[in-house]
Amino acid sequence: MKNYDVLIIGGGAAGFFTAINLAEKTKGIKIAILERGKEVLSKVRISGGGRCNVTHACFDPKELVGFYPRGSKELRGPFNQFCSGDTIEWFEKRGVALKIEDDGRMFPVTDSSQTIIDCFLTATRELNIDLLTGYSVQAVFQKDNSWKVDTNQGAFEANYLVFATGSNPKMWQLLAESGHRIIPPVASLFTFNIKDKRLVDLMGIAAPATVKVKGLKLEATGPLLITHWGLSGPGILRLSAWGARELAEKNYQFHIQVNWLTDEVSLADAEEKLSEIKRENAKKIVVKKCPFDFPNRLWERLVVAAGIALEAKWADLNKRELQALALQLTQGEFQVNGKSTFKEEFVTAGGIDLKEVNFKNMESKILPKVFFAGEILNIDAITGGFNFQNAWTTGFIAATEISNRISGN
Known part of the structure; x- marks a missing residue:
C-alpha cells in the first residue's frame, strides 16, 4: 500500500490546480494525482476550440456569479477569495500570459491549450507531484483517521482526499454509497x-x-x-x-x-x-x-x-x-x-448536492477530510470561461484549507 498526505482523484483542470497550489503552499508533503485514463487534461486540450478559454474578464464577484445557473449563491464567498483577476496573476507568474477578446473571454496569447497543459505538467514535475495514469478508483473508505483508496492497480492510503473528477457517474455513485446526495445529471449547454x-x-x-x-x-x-x-x-x-x-x-x-x-x-x-x-x-x-x-x-x-x-x-x-x-x-x-x-462543451448540470459542502473550505459536510473541486459539484455555467473559473477557485480554496491543516495554521 502506498501512503500519501493528499490524494487528488481526477487528472483534469481542477485536480492539477489543487495539487499545484497545495504543493507550493506546503513544501515536502507527498501528493499524488490519480487519473483513470491514459491521458490527463483532455478537457483542457479541446476547450475553446483547442485554444482553452481559461477564464472571463469579469472581475466583480457579485457580477461573476450571475453567469452560473447553479452555484451562484454558493460561489459568492469563494469568488471573494479567488476570482478572475487572481487567475490571471496565477498564470502570469508561471509564464503564461492571457489576452482578453471582445466578448470578455480570456485565452493564452499563444491561442493554444497546449500552453496551459505544459504549464501544469511542468509545475507538477518541479513540485514532485506523482502523476499516476490508468488508476481507476474502485472503492473509498475510512481507516482510523485517514482514508483508504482501492484502485485497479493497488491500494493507497492518505490523510486527505480531493475529488476533482468532473461529471463522472462512477465517482458520483461511489460518493452516494458513502452518504452523499447526488443531484441527477442533465445536459446544460x-x-x-x-x-x-x-x-x-x-x-x-x-x-x-x-x-x-x-x-x-x-x-x-x-x-x-x-x-x-x-x-x-x-x-x-x-x-x-x-x-x-x-x-x-x-x-x-x-x-x-x-x-x-x-x-x-x-x-x-x-x-x-x-x-x-x-x-x-x-x-x-x-x-x-x-x-x-x-x-x-x-x-x-x-x-x-x-x-x-x-x-x-x-x-x-x-x-x-x-x-x-x-x-x-x-x-x-x-x-x-x-x-x-454544443461543440466540445460537455457541460452537465448535476453532481454533489451543494448543501452538503462547506464553501468556506470546500470540505464535505458528510465525510471528514474529503474535499471537492470543479464540476463534480452541482455547479455549472454558460460558455465563456466560467466553468474553468469554478475549477480554479474551488481548487485553490481546497488546497489552502488542507495546507493550513497540515501546517497547523
Whole structure:
C-alpha cells in the first residue's frame, strides 16, 4: 500500500490546480494525482476550440456569479477569495500570459491549450507531484483517521482526499454509497434541434433575437445562429443552461417563440413600424430588402411564412398580411425536437448536492477530510470561461484549507 498526505482523484483542470497550489503552499508533503485514463487534461486540450478559454474578464464577484445557473449563491464567498483577476496573476507568474477578446473571454496569447497543459505538467514535475495514469478508483473508505483508496492497480492510503473528477457517474455513485446526495445529471449547454421551412439552407446566418420557451418562465436575448440542425448561439445556450432541468423534464420537446427584433419591439410596435415602411416604400418589392437589422435571406423566409407573395410590393399588402408579418418577426413559433451537444462543451448540470459542502473550505459536510473541486459539484455555467473559473477557485480554496491543516495554521 502506498501512503500519501493528499490524494487528488481526477487528472483534469481542477485536480492539477489543487495539487499545484497545495504543493507550493506546503513544501515536502507527498501528493499524488490519480487519473483513470491514459491521458490527463483532455478537457483542457479541446476547450475553446483547442485554444482553452481559461477564464472571463469579469472581475466583480457579485457580477461573476450571475453567469452560473447553479452555484451562484454558493460561489459568492469563494469568488471573494479567488476570482478572475487572481487567475490571471496565477498564470502570469508561471509564464503564461492571457489576452482578453471582445466578448470578455480570456485565452493564452499563444491561442493554444497546449500552453496551459505544459504549464501544469511542468509545475507538477518541479513540485514532485506523482502523476499516476490508468488508476481507476474502485472503492473509498475510512481507516482510523485517514482514508483508504482501492484502485485497479493497488491500494493507497492518505490523510486527505480531493475529488476533482468532473461529471463522472462512477465517482458520483461511489460518493452516494458513502452518504452523499447526488443531484441527477442533465445536459446544460446544448443547441435546439428544429426542422422548419423558415430555416432550411440558412446555415451560418446569425442575428440578434429574444427567445422564449412557451409554458415556462425562460427567456434570453442574444445572437441566434442558424445551423444544420436548428438554432444555436449565445441566446439559445443561455436558455439551455438556465432551463437545463425543466427542458430535460420535457424530454427536449417544446415550443419556442422568437422575436427577431428583440424584446425592445413588441407585436404592436412591429405592426406600426411595418405600416410606416409600407407608406415610405410603396412601390418597392417587399422581399428585396430587409428593413431591419438581420440578413435578407432570413427576411425573405419570414415574408413567405407570412403568406406574402414573392413579387408583392409594399403597397399591395393589406392589414392581415402586415399583422401576419409582424407576428413572424416578433412571435415566430418553432417546434423543438431534441438537442445537440454544443461543440466540445460537455457541460452537465448535476453532481454533489451543494448543501452538503462547506464553501468556506470546500470540505464535505458528510465525510471528514474529503474535499471537492470543479464540476463534480452541482455547479455549472454558460460558455465563456466560467466553468474553468469554478475549477480554479474551488481548487485553490481546497488546497489552502488542507495546507493550513497540515501546517497547523
